[in-house]
Amino acid sequence: SALRNEALSRRQKVLTIDTMNANIKKVEYAVRGPIVQRAVQIEKELKEGVKKPFNEVIKANIGDAHAMGQRPVTFFRQVLALCSYPELLDDDKFPEDTKYRAQRILKACGGSSIGAYTASQGIECVRQDVSRYIERRDGGVPCDPDNIYLTTGASDGIVTMLKLLTAGEGRTRTGVMIPIPQYPLYSAAIAELGAVQLNYYLDEDKCWGLDISELQRSLQAASKHCNPRVLCIINPGNPTGQVQSRERIEDVIRFAAKERLFLMADEVYQDNVYAEGCKFYSFKKVLYEMGPEYFNTVELASFHSTSKCYMGECGMRGGYMEVINMDSEVKAQLTKLVSVRLCPPVPGQALMALVTNSPQPGEPSHAQFLKERTATLGDLAQKAKLTEEILNTVPGIRCNPVQGAMYSFPQITLPERAIREAKEKGQAPDMFYCMKLLEETGICLVPGSGFGQKEGTYHFRMTILPPADKLKILLSKVKEFHQRFTKCYS
């Protein structure tokens, strides 16, 4: 056709910003957004000898424990080495329980190699380990290994579930309720799938509490323009660090049952609970204990990962999801869907087996394992407290207790003039603030606008992961910067 020939003659590319998938253009992911790209650039400039008012970039933008100096758990790594190179099974340096674990995993692999594909749902004995772990964690609530799907990190599971749930067009399109502030994987996946994002706001004044009347408001506002079907909860909270009480979880489950919402519980920080009086309750456990009326009907998918807690093994991309009350035909579709990607990475699966079946009392690795885990979690608890305390000494910064997870998400007061200047630049005011912080101090944080926040409020997310001495320096630099910034724009 004439049009086609004209296009041809212009030698325009096949794939341009105008002809690409429009949903992907809407995807945003602040945790690795422009501010992190600039941080990487600055690191290169420092290496090339460019003068800066600092010597190193401190990345407190992402929950990447090992990158911040946390050491891997010895037991995990010994078993992974044995699985990678089974000739080491003859080596006396490795404790017997590491060898036993490695042999068990290898035996479950095709050709006794972690280089073979596994079942797409994950290695069966690993799924058994996971289900026994869940049963112990939940005080005996039964868990069927057939309901466990191993995943490539929790992200993979979350996206897969949202994919299954997204249907309809226009006013019947699936609506997904997510907390604000949220972890931006949710908004990104919703944008990519063309689902409808429905915000419910956490209450900053009540320590980022979850209020059922706010869920109700959000649902009501949505039901005219889409079909709200999914309710996502992140507990412990990311980026907000709160830990939900058992009562609140019951409320949420009752709400989901009444409103017929599929529950997605992101529980990747389940070991990261620091504040006194706070305790992690899984949605599964609470659901079960609410009785058969709920346990036999409410549809729930919960997600876990090897990346957080005391493990911090992000690079292994290990994870699982458990599905409860999933329709059997849908489950068959899910199994088919994951088979297209063949299988999750086997080292990550092996690690998940170790996390859920860790050394027991009496086993040779138990003492060291316990020591390492306790030290890491204790250290994180201290840093959670330290972060909250120091940030709250800064006028214009207000920080809720970091009850759990790995982040503080303080509110910052920005001078009117700074807000104006940011807007003139087309930047979110807290992006403007974080970018200046990065350029002046080398500290890399993520602006609250990347997670969502109440209109007119400003925040940043900061991980509590740097080593205590570095964290103190970081916090005092943030303090100084905030005072300087406030003065400069007042």
Place this chain on the structure above:
Amino acid sequence: SALRNEALSRRQKVLTIDTMNANIKKVEYAVRGPIVQRAVQIEKELKEGVKKPFNEVIKANIGDAHAMGQRPVTFFRQVLALCSYPELLDDDKFPEDTKYRAQRILKACGGSSIGAYTASQGIECVRQDVSRYIERRDGGVPCDPDNIYLTTGASDGIVTMLKLLTAGEGRTRTGVMIPIPQYPLYSAAIAELGAVQLNYYLDEDKCWGLDISELQRSLQAASKHCNPRVLCIINPGNPTGQVQSRERIEDVIRFAAKERLFLMADEVYQDNVYAEGCKFYSFKKVLYEMGPEYFNTVELASFHSTSKCYMGECGMRGGYMEVINMDSEVKAQLTKLVSVRLCPPVPGQALMALVTNSPQPGEPSHAQFLKERTATLGDLAQKAKLTEEILNTVPGIRCNPVQGAMYSFPQITLPERAIREAKEKGQAPDMFYCMKLLEETGICLVPGSGFGQKEGTYHFRMTILPPADKLKILLSKVKEFHQRFTKCYS
């Protein structure tokens, strides 16, 4: 509303086969389909002592080398063990070059741990290794590490590219040309994305050759009901095992340039070339050598993986893609998109570094590495020949030479009565055949209908991976079965 209340009272599930994502229902993936599920079941039955006319299930359904007894490359696994548990760097048992490689990888990881997240595009020094490998492979054609994206197996890269390319609605929806027979990842991804699958048929009578007039036919037939924008080539072919000649690749590139199609070259079997006179030419190299008119304009993405060739490390989920002439704005979108999933699994990235930067002459691991690689590839070449020869002795089975890759895809003649009986059962005739083969012999193959084939022809895909002695047994069992089947239904 009344409707809502009614639904509530029925206690219907939120997520059912009727309310789930309709695109996913259309996804099919025969390589892990019903026949493989039945094979797994039969294995369990054998374990439980159920009597069968065979003692073991032989899985020749999937290119899973380690599961079929191929040993991992020692050098790769030594380095992976060192990366997993760096305390082994002090161990004298490990050759110096394994330690050097491990240290180089660890140095490029946050906190010197493969448990840290990496850049979403992949570790920079690994991308450099990949780009130098491509330059050597292609006789000096330059390769920019910025064009390399590490992936979670090749599947991940292929799906990501198709995702970027899928746009439009109705008659403007993206059409994707794929070979028939194809590797069903393509049809699955196209179905999931709601793109339009456009079939071009490979010519079985010309050794599964690719004919430009057939590409033209396919394109013309499509252009009324969609927007054909993508042309996928699998070379060496899966499931068909052919190796494209340089001339044919030039034809394809000219066709893509003229018709303004984005080229996707699936080159994961690039080391698996066995037939005399056959040679692997990358699309990149041919494109470059066709001169700037082509090299500066034709958009190409090519894919590679750690899963095939002589490595067979499927479980590691390592891979890369190289993008050529990608619009810079689109590339920024691609980088953003992959960042949402954080990073490919780091063990897979490390392995990709080793595959593309393998031991060099003079290094302590070189001799053994070379010996292992040569043995594996030589062994595969023998088995390719053996498979072709034996299958062609069976009346009613006709097999093209297995020039490359890891599969034979013979045509089978089925008696009319078998075809009728299959259709009465609602099964594809070759599925009926393969299912019977499985039940009677324990051999698990994939029916041709799972890959697509010319109407009225029937095939199966069989990997050449089982050890030679087992392969011989397998082939003679297939021979016997085919004769029995033919007799029984004639």
